Amino acid sequence: MATLSRPSDHYDSRPAGSGDAVTQPRLGSAGWLRWFWRQLTSMRTALFLLLLLAIAAVPGSLVPQRSSDPNGVTQYFANNPDLAPALDSIQAFDVYSSAWFSAIYLLLFVSLIGCVIPRTKHHLQALRAKPPKTPARLARLSGFTARDAPAGTDAQAAIESASGLLKAGGYRVARFDNGPEVSVSAERGYLRETGNLVFHSALVGILITVGFGSGFGFSGQRVLVEGQTFVNTLLAYDSFNPGRFFDDASLDPYKLKLDDFDVAYETKNLKAFGQALDFTADVTVTPRGEAAKPGAVKVNGPLRTGGTDVYLLGNGYAPTITVKDPDGTVVFTDSIPFLPQDANLTSLGVVKVPDGLKKQVGMIGFFYPTQAEAQSGAYFSSFPDLEYPLLTLNVYAGDLGLDEGVPTSVYSLDTDKMDALATRTTTVKPLELKPGETQQLPGGLGSVTFEDANPGAKKGDFSGSVLRFASFDIHHDPTQGWVLLFAVLVLLGLLTSLFIPRRRVWVKAIEQGDGSVRLEYAGLARGDDPALEAAVADLADRHGAQLPAAPLAPAPDQT
Amino acid sequence: MNLNELSILSLYSAMGVYAFAFIAFAIDLARRSSAVDAAVDAAQAGTRAGAEAGARLAAEATGSAAAGSGGTTTLTRISTRIANDAATPYGRSASLRVGVSLTVLAWALHLAADVLRGLAAGRVPWANMYEFAMTGTLLIVTVFLIVLTRADLRFLGTFVTGLVLILLGIAALRFYVEVAPLPPALQSVWLVIHVFVASLGTGFFALGFALSAVQLLQFRRESLVAEARATRLRFVATLPSSATLENLAYRVNIIGFILWTFTLMAGSIWAEKAWGRYWGWDTKEVWTFIIWTIYAGYIHARATRGWRGSRSAWLAIIGFSAVMFNFGIVNVFFKGLHAYSGL
Ligand code: HEM
DSSP, X not given: OOOOSOOTTBTTXXXXXXXXXXXXXXXXXXXXXXXXXXXXXSHHHHHHHHHHHHHHHSHHHHSOOTTTXXXXXXXXXXXXXXXXXXXXXXXXXXXXXXXXXXXXXXXXXXXXXXXXXXHXXXXXXXXXXXXXXXXXXXXXXXXXXXXXXXXXXXXHHXXXXXXXXXXXXXXXXXXXXXXXXXXXXXEEOHHHHHHHHHHHHHHHHHHHIIIIIXXXXXXXXXEEETTOEEXXXXXXXXXEEEOTTOOGGGOOOOXXXXXXXXXXXXXXXXXGTTOEEXXXXXEEEEOTTSOOEEEEEETTBOEEETTXXXXXXXXXXXXXXXXXXXXXXXXXXXXXXXXXXXXXXOEXXXXXXXXXXXXXXXXXXXXXXXXXXXXXXXXXXXXXXXXXXXXXXXXXXXXXXXXXXXXXXXXXXXXTTEEEEESTTSSXXXXXXXXXXXXXXXXXXXXXXXXXXXXXXXXXXXXXXXXXXXXXXXXXXXXXXXXXXXXXXXXXXXXXXXXXOOEEEEEEEEEOTTSOEEEEEXXXXXXXXXXXXXXXXXXXXXXXXXXXXXXXXXXXXXX | OOHHHHHHHHHHHHHHHHXXXXXXXXXXXXXXXXXXXXXXXXXXXXXXXXXXXXXXXXXXXXXXXXXXXXXXSOGGGOOSGGGGOOSSOOOOXXXXXXXXXXXXXXXXXXXXXXXXXXXXXXXXXXXXXXXXXXXXXXXXXXXXXXXXXXXXXXXXXXXXXXHHHHHHHHIIIIIOOOOOOOXXXXXXXXXXXXXXXXXXXXXXXXXXXXXXXXXXXXXXXXXXXXXXXXXXXXGGGGSXXXXXHHHHHHXXXXXXXXXXXXXXXXXXXXXXXXXXXXXXXXXXXXXXXXXXXXXXXXXXXXXXXXXXXXXXXXHHHHHHHHHHHIIIIIHHHSOSSOOOSOO
16 A cells, blocks of 8 residues: 555555665765664654653753743752853753754754645645546455445446445545446545645744734833823833834834723622732823724733733732922922732832932832731731831932942832931931821921822812822734644644544455345555444445445336 | 642542552553463464464564554544454453542542632632642543543553653642632633643653653563563563554644644734733743654654654653753743743
């Protein structure tokens, strides 16, 4: 039987014959190349590389990865100062972009391409070819069934009707006349191989789109406080990671305003008290040259606009803090995003007042949306919503270190060159403010006010008293659609290739010496096909049932 | 008593009934062993039947490569041959029937527990480890019972009920959490689809694992018999030939593989919606990928000369071990974005 042009160590191909290069000692360089290529595209190599890939993927789940958990890597270096550099030298923190991981999957895909191309060629030929000649002896094949046709059956007509049945069953048929033997040879299930080739090619498709395509996109982050607007330009991002081929000019400068950040927390179910139920960022989007329109970004519901996808990644409180000098002149006012520290949104933020006061002032603030006191006297937040908000500020004065040209984070304060004026350890304790309250800074520096964002509210209702912020991830990935397309092809190819049986079936009518006709049926599986024998038996039954009804001349005289 | 308490009660009852089912299945295995002993005694008592049986088995074992080329396709026809090709024919003992009936009863209680938990929470009952375990084991049993209507795999009852008992025990003791609403990160149709399909795939992989393990035992027995050496675990003689087991395992595993492929894709679509990228090598993503690759290796092994049979069976066993590792260890001990174990 013709092979399906599968790798020579496919269980269904003929055992490698004398041409097997493994045993040939003297090879030219072309011979070696061919030998190498044959090895690379063999089933055994594919299997080996697949398993190797599975093993190689493991370490990346044991050690934090720079791509998904950069802080974890930093932490790992701090905890394991001896081990970490050694691991780093073998790219253990960048497993999935490491040379060794890449080498495995690239080899696998070279093997795959080398495997798929000849099979595709062969399959295209097979699609056009006639089913092969009926074997001389069917008796040795699967599901062999022999029956005597009813008297008077004509061999040609019997084969004609069998061939009709097979065609109706989706087989491609060819008739063969061989003297007293007439037969039909039928084959079906070409789609199985098609599916297999589609599956493997789509895998290559995914690899190529992911490999090339990701270079054309970008991702960026931006924090917005309620009321703030972001314009989609490079400078407006807090951080921006362009792909290799990304062109800044292609950013569509739409405007995105965070109108309102809505939260809902569980209050009925005491066992899940305080658990977040919903986060919704209500926004207004204004595409360039168009009217503004409302939109929403939710945790599982990104906003797709201006060629970008906007995701809601985080949220928290942004207390508005105003600092005045002793004369009452405002020297600083801003809503400062405080970073949440726990599930009840105890939040930490930093205020830097570089100008306008006698000295530079820095403050480290803790914000408790619902302040509670532990037995030790320490404050904590007992609920994430604004039930009883309190801001505490540790005050420092001195050099903020902003003038040295070293970029400093807005979320941290270096107090090395500053004097502590109001902290837990100084005589003046940290300042405590509720929304709308003002306190004097120590040392007559001035005053600080925790602005109430909703001053008109009833007394005791703090629900709108502090602004919230949302942190957005803004992405552009032109390959997503393609990857999805290939993934769907992978699945469809897999389904067809695993569930469509490929088989050959033969029906032979043999005129016996006495004029009667003997019918033979048999099949051959091409690949796994558990239902083959049942299918042959079923064909024989249905064909038998059809025979008497076939327009055959009834036997002239039956005694 | 509220719905969740009813659910817990129902779950504990199901576990009790599973335990009895397990005992019934175990008794059946013991009876199989004695049936084999009886057959051997009868054979030794005079006729050369024993030797013939040995010869037949040898032929079976060596011919398994040829006979083993059945495989894939229509689940609906999962072979009728299966009951017949055991070396020592064995009917259905009373304890086997009791085992199956108890399993059906336990399954019904288990289903009730799962549905009640869902009603108590007002959402699908698979949003934390406790609920995954409850729904996942329910699906394992469901797949087992459905496959039973098509192929006689009752002999796997001990394994299935045993596995489910262990998992439910761990879930009830270690993973239990109170009913809680879905956090925003899990509020998605993809939770329904992705996690359900993953659990269903796990059900098929579990059966495939058991079949592959029995296949290895059977293969070992067949080899020993072929060399006319003594065998242990005599009940194995009443089970289908290793070639038949291999084909069954393959069919069950490829269904699992397709479901897993879908899980991987659905997970990526969800990840894109929730985290802004469809793939980021998060630990859970890594393990889903590893499992997928191992089973792809298994399918290849089945098509590679020299790897059909026992070697590919080992891959199926490793594959399912990875599935269990992913569920039990990665969810709880590994750090990643999939921090939904609820613990
Ligand atoms: C990226 C790596 C690969 C993956 C994930 C993969 C996966 C699979 C899967 C899932 C199947 C079963 C579904 C089907 O029949 O379509 C399969 C079948 C097959 N693969 Fe691959 N494959 C890979 C690479 C290769 C390579 C490199 C070769 C060539 C050596 C190859 C040759 C085959 C063949 C011949 C079959 C048919 C097996 C049969 O006859 O049942 N594959 N592959």
